[in-house]
Structure formats: C-alpha cells, structure tokens
Amino acid sequence: MSSQPLVEIRDVNFSYDGRPVLKGINMTFHKGKVIAIMGGSGCGKTTLFRLIGGALKPTKGQIIIDGQVMHELDEQGLYAMRRKMGVLFQFGALFTDMSVYDNVAFQMREHTDLPEEMIHDLVMMKLHAVGLRGTHALMPAELSGGMARRVALARTVALDPMLILYDEPFAGLDPISLTAIGNSIRRLNNALGATSVVVTHDVQESLKIVDYIYFIADGIIVAEGTPAEIQASDKPFVHQFVHGEMDGPVPFQYPCRDYNQDLGVNA
Amino acid sequence: MPLARSIKHIGHRTINAVWRVGMSTRFFVLILLNSGLSFRRFQLTVKELFFTGVMSLIIILVAGLFVGVVLGLQGYETLKSYGSESALGTLVALSLVRELGPVLAALLFASRAGSAMTAEIGLMKATEQIAAMEMMAVNPIARVVAPRFWAGVISMPILAAMFSAIGVFGGYLVGVVFIGVDEGSFWSQMQGAVDFKHDILNGVLKSFVFGVAVTVIALFEGFDAPPTAEGVSGATTRTVVQSSVVVLLLDVVLTAIMFRGV
Numbered sequence: 001m002s003s004q005p006l007v008e009i010r011d012v013n014f015s016y017d018g019r020p021v022l023k024g025i026n027m028t029f030h031k032g033k034v035i036a037i038m039g040g041s042g043c044g045k046t047t048l049f050r051l052i053g054g055a056l057k058p059t060k061g062q063i064i065i066d067g068q069v070m071h072e073l074d075e076q077g078l079y080a081m082r083r084k085m086g087v088l089f090q091f092g093a094l095f096t097d098m099s100v101y102d103n104v105a106f107q108m109r110e111h112t113d114l115p116e117e118m119i120h121d122l123v124m125m126k127l128h129a130v131g132l133r134g135t136h137a138l139m140p141a142e143l144s145g146g147m148a149r150r151v152a153l154a155r156t157v158a159l160d161p162m163l164i165l166y167d168e169p170f171a172g173l174d175p176i177s178l179t180a181i182g183n184s185i186r187r188l189n190n191a192l193g194a195t196s197v198v199v200t201h202d203v204q205e206s207l208k209i210v211d212y213i214y215f216i217a218d219g220i221i222v223a224e225g226t227p228a229e230i231q232a233s234d235k236p237f238v239h240q241f242v243h244g245e246m247d248g249p250v251p252f253q254y255p256c257r258d259y260n261q262d263l264g265v266n267a
Numbered sequence: 268m269p270l271a272r273s274i275k276h277i278g279h280r281t282i283n284a285v286w287r288v289g290m291s292t293r294f295f296v297l298i299l300l301n302s303g304l305s306f307r308r309f310q311l312t313v314k315e316l317f318f319t320g321v322m323s324l325i326i327i328l329v330a331g332l333f334v335g336v337v338l339g340l341q342g343y344e345t346l347k348s349y350g351s352e353s354a355l356g357t358l359v360a361l362s363l364v365r366e367l368g369p370v371l372a373a374l375l376f377a378s379r380a381g382s383a384m385t386a387e388i389g390l391m392k393a394t395e396q397i398a399a400m401e402m403m404a405v406n407p408i409a410r411v412v413a414p415r416f417w418a419g420v421i422s423m424p425i426l427a428a429m430f431s432a433i434g435v436f437g438g439y440l441v442g443v444v445f446i447g448v449d450e451g452s453f454w455s456q457m458q459g460a461v462d463f464k465h466d467i468l469n470g471v472l473k474s475f476v477f478g479v480a481v482t483v484i485a486l487f488e489g490f491d492a493p494p495t496a497e498g499v500s501g502a503t504t505r506t507v508v509q510s511s512v513v514v515l516l517l518d519v520v521l522t523a524i525m526f527r528g529v
C-alpha cells in the first residue's frame with residue numbers, strides 16, 4: 001500500500017492487574033481505509049481501542065498516531081489528539097441528562113465557536129445521516145437500544161474526525177439499519193478522507209465495506225488480509241469465524257476448570 | 268488468631284480511610300484548578316444551582332419552619348419559669364443563626380442534594396459517559412464536577428440563611444401569634460442581641476465551610492464509585508454518612524474557634 005500510515009501499533013502488550021490480554025499486537029492503519037477488527041468476545045478489542053484512545057497505557061510497545069507516540073503525550077497533547085478522533089463506545093455512552101440534539105451538538109459547543117443556527121443545521125445533517133432526524137427532541141432514555149447506538153454514531157462523527165473508532169456499530173441493529181449504517185460508515189470515511197476502524201462480529205457486513213481485516217485471538221493477531229484474501233482463506237480459525245461454527249480453534253468458553261469438576265460430577 | 272486478624276482489619280480500615288482523605292483532598296485541588304469553565308460559562312453552574320439549590324428549597328423551608336416552631340414552644344416553656352418570655356426572640360434567632368441553621372441545612376443538603384450528586388456522577392461513570400467525555404477531549408472535572416461544586420458552595424449559605432429566616436418566622440408564629448408574647452419585645456430584643464459580625468457572618472462562614480465539605484465528599488464518592496449498581500448505592504450511602512459526621516465534627520471545631528476564641 002502506498003498511502004501514508006495514520007496509525008501504527010507496534011508490538012503492543014497489555015495486562016489488567018498482571019493478567020495479559022494483548023501479547024504483541026502489530027497493526028498499520030492507512031489514511032482513507034476502513035479496517036475491521038474481529039475476534040471472540042473478551043479477546044481484548046475494546047481494550048485495544050482504549051489503548052488507541054490513550055485511556056490506557058501499553059505495558060510494552062507503542063501506538064503512534066499521526067507521528068506521535070500516544071503514551072508519551074502530556075494531557076494537553078492527548079486532548080489535542082483526541083479532538084481529531086471520534087470514538088463510538090460499545091454501549092453508546094450517550095449523556096443521559098441531555099436531549100438527542102444536545103448530545104450531537106455537545107462537541108460543537110465545547111470545541112468550536114460556531115453560531116447556534118449553524119450548529120442546528122449540522123446536528124440535523126448528522127441525525128439525518130443515521131435516519132433519526134425526527135428524534136432530536138427525545139431524551140436518550142426514550143430511545144431503543146439500536147436507536148441510541150445510531151445517535152451515538154452521529155455524535156461520534158459530529159466534528160468530522162480524521163480517525164474514527166467504532167466499537168461494535170452493528171450490534172442490536174435490524175438488517176435494514178445495519179446495511180444503512182454499514183454504507184454510511186464507508187461513505188463518511190470516503191467523504192472525510194478519514195480512517196475508520198470497526199470492531200464487529202458481523203463478518204458478512206464487514207466483508208462488504210472494509211479494506212482490511214485483522215483477527216485477534218489469545219492476545220495476538222492470528223490472521224489478516226483483504227476481504228478477498230479472508231474469504232479465500234483456508235485457515236481453520238478464519239473458516240470457523242466466517243462461517244460461525246461452534247467447534248474449531250476458537251473456544252466458546254472463558255478459560256475455566258473442567259466442566260465435570262465444576263458440576264461436582266466424577267467422570 | 269482472631270486478635271491478630273482484627274488488628275489487621277483495623278489497620279487495613281485505617282490505612283484505607285487515610286488514603287481516601289488524601290485522595291479527596293487531591294480531588295478538591297483538581298476541582299479548584301479546573302474551575303475556570305464554571306465561571307466562563309456560568310450557565311453551566313446556574314443549571315446545577317437549579318438542581319442542587321432550588322430542588323432542596325422545599326425540604327429546607329419545611330424543616331426550618333418546624334424547627335422554629337419547636338424552638339418557640341420549648342423556649343417559651345423554659346423562659347416562662349424565669350419570667351423572661353420577652354427574650355424568646357433572642358433565643359430563637361441566636362440558636363438558628365449560630366447553630367441550627369447552618370448545621371441542619373447542611374445535613375438536609377447532604378441527604379437531598381449530596382446523595383443525588385453522588386448517584387448521578389456514579390451512574391455517569393458506570394455508563395461510560397465520563398470516559399466518552401474524556402475521549403471527546405472534554406475534561407470531566409471541569410465540565411461535570413466543578414459546576415456542581417460551585418453550585419453547592421453557592422447554594423449552601425443561601426439555604427442556611429433561608430432555614431434560619433423561616434425558623435425565626437416559625438418562632439414568631441408560635442410565640443407571638445399563638446401564645447401571645449409581646450410582639451415589640453420579641454423583635455427588639457432579637458435585634459439588640461444578634462450581632463451582625465459575630466453571629467450572622469460566622470453563621471454564613473460555617474455554612475460555606477459545610478457546603479465545601481459536603482459537595483467535595485459527594486462529588487468524590489460519585490467519581491470514585493465502582494462502576495456497578497452496588498458500587499453506586501454504596502457510594503451514595505457513604506456520602507450521606509460521611510458528610511453528616513464531617514459537618515457535625517467541623518461544627519464543633521468552628522464553634523470552638525468562633526465563639527470561645529480557642
């Protein structure tokens with residue numbers, strides 16, 4: 001790839017209280033690309049996003065965004081970097097004391113001096129893009145789970161960030177919204193010339209919209225490639241994931257003792 | 268050994284308590300350092316003033332009236348036996364302005380507004396709203412915590428003053444209107460006995476200190492709460508218990524300094 005890397009993740013390791021979650025992750029996100037990160041539940045995808053956003057420091061390795069090492073930035077530098085990023089949280093994290101409109105307007109009011117009429121138009125455009133212009137007066141508690149997630153999506157891209165991290169944007173969406181949101185992620189990325197990283201379990205949808213895919217398991221990258229390469233892959237892991245099989249190299253269970261032992265059965 | 272274990276337990280609790288005092292002091296300093304926004308965009312503080320101050324108004328006024336009425340009744344019974352019913356106004360006013368106003372208003376404020384602040388911030392943290400704000404490059408201490416702090420600090424003296432004022436009215440109602448103490452001496456003795464600097468200003472100062480203590484405890488507990496339902500409910504309880512104890516303790520210290528010159 002000839003385009004310049006926006007994000008470089010170099011040999012990143014991370015442990016929660018001594019329990020390793022990520023063990024040497026290397027990734028490169030180029031400008032203008034949409035990248036998918038897949039992996040079983042609990043494999044550390046959200047943790048990786050927290051590391052990219054600078055909310056956690058890697059125990060080893062570094063994350064370089066736009067030429068700057070994230071964990072070496074001071075608070076001001078970190079905030080300056082975060083202004084150029086948009087993060088969709090896994091559970092939306094809408095501000096429950098503000099209306100949908102105020103949620104989407106939040107960053108515009110905090111970070112810009114735009115007049116209120118202009119903010120109004122921008123908010124309506126962002127809400128229109130996720131199909132929820134009609135909900136602007138509602139409070140987050142009055143939205144369904146999928147609607148809240150779409151509002152959160154509109155808020156994430158409110159200031160047209162250069163790097164957008166989506167933590168499971170498709171969870172809880174019906175097939176129509178899912179396709180619409182998938183397309184709008186792609187369209188938005190192209191329009192902004194941004195870089196988008198999507199954590200998702202939705203293999204079929206992401207194969208349609210992304211440029212590159214990483215699979216994480218056991219804290220390392222077990223497979224990567226373009227959608228065509230992934231679909232053609234005969235690695236057992238990738239095959240299991242793409243086809244959603246229970247049996248295979250990815251265990252369904254969190255690491256645990258023998259089942260019979262836990263049930264008190266002498267096998 | 269049970270003894271060794273209970274000593275260990277006490278030691279653990281003590282270290283934990285000292286650690287929390289240190290952390291909340293640090294938190295207090297952080298709030299002060301990040302207070303610029305609360306005044307530059309004063310409408311943020313005004314919004315919180317509404318929630319903490321205006322919402323506490325009803326309970327403060329009702330409680331103040333009752334306390335004044337009881338003071339009037341009890342004071343009259345006692346003073347009557349010395350034949351000095353005319354000092355009723357003085358007794359009611361001094362008790363309220365010096366002690367009961369600031370202390371009871373602060374206790375009510377802790378359970379009404381303080382617990383609400385803790386629960387709100389704790390829930391914002393549990394639902395990742397605080398983390399989301401940080402990711403949007405907005406400092407949550409400046410944007411969420413500091414306006415609530417200043418709203419609490421501003422509203423506490425005003426609430427205490429209202430408590431005292433309506434309490435005096437309650438004492439008047441029971442003493443003058445119902446029992447029939449002479450109205451002129453009720454007010455004039457009160458005016459003569461209550462000193463502006465010594466009584467009123469010290470009362471205001473007390474409630475200001477209580478306001479700082481209660482809001483810092485409430486905000487710290489909320490910000491520090493584990494992001495779970497039990498975490499938030501535990502923090503809410505701690506806010507009410509700790510701020511009540513701290514208010515009563517501070518009252519002893521402040522009274523000793525202000526009125527005995529210790």
Ligand SMILES: Nc1ncnc2c1ncn2[C@@H]1O[C@H](COP(=O)(O)OP(=O)(O)OP(=O)(O)O)[C@@H](O)[C@H]1O
Pocket residue numbers: 016017021039040041042043044045046047048090
């Ligand atoms: N705050 C935390 N403290 C301790 N351990 C944590 C914490 N957050 C996550 N973990 C652990 O780290 C591992 C990775 O969690 P993470 O949330 O990154 O998973 P994920 O890949 O996002 O999963 P999912 O797809 O279910 O969202 C999990 O095993 C989890 O138990």
Ligand SMILES: [Mg+2]
Pocket residue numbers: 045046047090167
């Ligand atoms: Mg996750």
